[in-house]
Amino acid sequence: xxxVDLSAIDADRERIRxxxxxxxxxxxxxxxxxxxxxxxxxxxxxxxxxxxxxxFPLTEIFENRDYRGSNHFFFDIGNGNLIAFFDFPGxxxxxxxxxxxxxxxxAISVDPENxxxxxxxLTENGVxxxxxxxxxxxxRDPDGARIELIADPLGEMYGQHVL
Numbered sequence: 001x002x003x004v005d006l007s008a009i010d011a012d013r014e015r016i017r018x019x020x021x022x023x024x025x026x027x028x029x030x031x032x033x034x035x036x037x038x039x040x041x042x043x044x045x046x047x048x049x050x051x052x053x054x055x056f057p058l059t060e061i062f063e064n065r066d067y068r069g070s071n072h073f074f075f076d077i078g079n080g081n082l083i084a085f086f087d088f089p090g091x092x093x094x095x096x097x098x099x100x101x102x103x104x105x106x107a108i109s110v111d112p113e114n115x116x117x118x119x120x121x122l123t124e125n126g127v128x129x130x131x132x133x134x135x136x137x138x139x140r141d142p143d144g145a146r147i148e149l150i151a152d153p154l155g156e157m158y159g160q161h162v163l
């Protein structure tokens with residue numbers, strides 16, 4: 001970091017917390033995450049990675065209504081939530097890039113009992129990864145999207161309730 005005023009950032013965070021974090025938080029207007037969509041360059045490679053390495057079952061695949069010949073396919077990530085993918089045959093979408101407003105990473109909660117075995121599966125399959133704090137593992141999927149598997153329960157982050 002170059003010339004960042006950390007005390008000003010801390011003060012701004014506290015101001016935002018005081019202004020917007022409500023002690024009696026109202027119910028959300030949303031029912032939950034229906035699906036999170038990512039672009040895939042190779043449908044079968046994506047299916048093998050998410051289903052065979054990460055153990056997220058493929059739930060459906062059909063033609064994307066918005067782009068003829070494109071596949072729209074889904075994986076179960078538990079708790080009624082899905083990751084969806086599209087491919088765009090014949091369209092050069094370029095390589096994955098982290099950009100302002102784009103995906104930084106997607107954190108998926110897994111049971112602590114499964115977390116260690118999934119880290120082992122990443123190693124066995126030659127997927128470069130980095131473990132943090134003994135509960136998070138970060139890696140990239142075959143197209144470069146950054147994924148985190150976290151052993152913390154849903155609604156918690158490193159022991160702090162966030163929901």
